[in-house]
Amino acid sequence: MSHSIFKSIALVSAMASALAASAFAQTIAPTRVGPVSQYGQLMTGKNSQGKGQIYGGCEGVKDGAEVQVRGMSLYWSLMPQAVEFWSEEGVSTMVRDMNIQIVRAAMATGNEDWNNGYKGYGSDPTTQMNLMKKVVEAAIKNDIYVIIDWHSHNANEQTESSKNFFKQMAQEYGKYDNVIFELFNEPTDVSWSTIKTYADQVVSVIREYSDNLILVGTPKWDQNPQAPIGNEVNDPKKNTAYTLHYYANSHCWSGSYDWSDPTWGGDCEGTKGEKAMNAGLSVFVSEWGTADANGGGNPDQGRNKSWQDYMNTHKLSWANWSASYISEGTAAFQGGSSKTSLQYTTSGNLVKGYLATNPTSYTACKANVPESSSSTAALTFGTNKDIFNVTIANHTLMLESTASGETSIDVFDLLGNSRLQKKVQFASGIQAMSLDMLPAGSYVVRVRQGANMKQVRFQVR
Template sequence: MMKKLKKRFCSIIVLIAMLFVAVPSVVAAAESNYSHLLGNSNVKKPSVGGRLQVLEKNGVKTLCDESGELIQLRGMSTHGLQWFPGIVNQNAFVTLSNDWDSNVIRLAMYVAEGGYASNSSIMQTVINGINYAIANDMYVIVDWHTLNPGDPNASVYTGAQTFFNTIADLYPNSKYIIYELCNEPNSENGGVSNDATGWAAVKSYAEPIIQSLREKGNQNIIIVGNPFWSQRPDLAADNPINDVNTMYSVHFYSGTNPVSTVDTNRDNAMSNVRYALNHGVAVFATEWGTSLATGTTGPYLGKADAWLDFLNENNISWCNFSISNKDEIASALTSSTSMDPGSDYVWSESELTTSGQYVRARIKGIYYATPEDPSTSEPTAPIDFSSGYWDFNDGTTQGFGINADSPITAVTVANENNALRITGLNTKGSNDLSENNYWANVRLSADIWGQSINIYGDTKLTMDIIAPSPANVSIAAIPQSSSHGWANPTRAIRVWTGNFTAQSDGTYKATLTISTADSPNFSTIAADASDSTVTNMILFVGSDSDDISLDNIKFIP
């Protein structure tokens, strides 16, 4: 304990020195572009804010306190309570409330993945967490953490109504509690589609639970997830639930999800938030991280600043994932740090990861001194896979390169104009246009991709072919998963010069479609509910043109 007190005293001295000496010049240099990162006047504890409600302010629906004034919640989300129950302790909650100035904690109660569905004792961990939150003047999000399968209507989630009724009976109409009905609807294992139909399935699940809670007299804020891992609140805005205190979640990871200044890009999470706000619904960022969506690589603090500046400017509440000691970039605690900070109620700086130090400062609304300018100190720009398919919008080849077994290696593969440009095809001999001799052409693979796509139930693989003039192109494909490594394509699919149409930028474009009948591996993976996740793609590409580009490579039903 004494060691921690000494560290805390030293940290205070350093902070005072920074405030008196460094802040005026450094803040202007490092944070001048993010005007909403400092300060927290709307961040109020339940003892001040009271019962929460959704109201319209300046034409936008947003979270307000009992008196009708703006309130913003800032805090942490736990990791899965079946894996990290140790975070639910009195000392940790005191620390988050007092040292971090959090006014909210999210209890991530996974249902599958060894969670509540198979271990109902986790309910007591949730109850303990609620009690600690109330005792320490924090709002508490009770999260029914759906993940895999991705449809909240799946049989493993049938206990949702009973679970929420039980919490409501234990804490009737409590001003502290916020209900999050489904964490991340997605397409995994027969989940929901990334469109209006997928949202309709989520809505049909949520409405009876909301009605039951309201009939019990609970006016609590309710948050509902949405398709594509809660990145589509825009879909909810087009077909909202008829309830005044229902909000819609957005989840993002700063290394994966880029910022947007428009509300029209349906492949961008921030754009979808802007659309939702502009079309009459309120949004809550119940989960976000400083890393890639995998929890690894980073932290991307400059990109996180841009996101938080947007959230704070629009009074959108947020919880960072996660307050745990899991050995990953997104965790706030180092892997050797106890989740019980001790009776001095503080985790020292050395016990916090870089992400933890950063998020603590952002919750408090105080200056955070990044080691260097974010543009030079952060890792290389990550693969932007927020679209869920190869769109090449991040300026990289998103894993694609010449396969080690390719018979032709002299062609060049690069990202140009946010597409995968392949040059030298014809002159280097990758020009066989027959259905069956695709083996003679260059072989590309995305095995350094580091991402995955669930293709369960999909029947087509489509891609745009772009060329400076109409061309003849032949492509065969082998998607691969962890257990389905190889099956020869049935044939290559071809587009001809007559299939291309002129574009406004002077190029020509055609769409090539490969079916499950053309690629046995595709057929097998798409039908395997236990292993329907593509982790690599092999393409055999031939053309009588030296210069073609591929874009928007996606699997569809």
């Protein structure tokens, strides 16, 4: 590639036109300004006391800028009482009626076949992929976060299948700030080293295409988020958090049990979470329930409030199990509900009350756009009829404009630091600018020409 900064390119350039057309064809545009536009890509970091937290790419890692998002987890993608909500209508209804900021898509990963029309990814990858894509794209359109969850208790025995799945997901959706990758749901009684060996391999595949947040499960059904202390997953982007799962009737948020696990001790799950955070690990509650650990029981109001206080104190993001009308005490919906009409159980009403304190409106931050893309224009300003398109691919910024005149090009990193500023006289047509001078990382470029302005989020690898 030439290292000259600017080259004029004829408007009839077939290659450039094809690039622009391809970029815009791949765009999934949000239909509103939601939490993703306000917070940006979620990222791990430490506060001034060294405590692990989650932050947003918009404001960066600084005290007071911690991000907590709250929403629902879909039930395993096998049951008709759950699969109905694996749809654009289902996600949109939860955004509208429950005020969710995040949805978790818990995909069946193995050779499951429950003779009800649905099989796991190992037996029917096409159906499971299509369900996942519906949820991810619905989340992007609603401008909320989405967890792509490899919902397996034995993911370490499915490494190659998992790598293939996450490679496709990262290639297709890793450019969007909405997307979070969860690699291992509730490992059973296996060692942390076993989990880490698996996670290191899958992380390396994802990092070829995306620097988005990754969640990794912890031993004994996500009850030991402190296990990775001193032996974290190998992540070149340093954007991995560890999961804590709890069920309010079965698990405790503070103190210890009157028994002790021979490997992990007797601390409460909440206490273990605090140990992890105080050691600098970021923790994410990707699943929790209002009642018993087996999904049954009746929600205990007092225990649920104590757990909510715990998560709010530590600004822990969460997804409630489950968005379904399965016959379980922790299901949020009653039978008779549909993807466009929700009737709530005791659990659902309790969770809906917690979600009611989420914001009802959002403001897109100045350094953020609705999706993260290396090739897609996102925000357009100005009301004139000029053609004004900006795309980025292969370390090159392409500007197509029917206007001419002084053009300002400003590049910022996600902490708001200016990394490049140029003012150039551009004629109408298609122009190119090399971005080879930027080191690897995530950026926002703002291009202004007269009344026209566009912002694009992109990555340099």
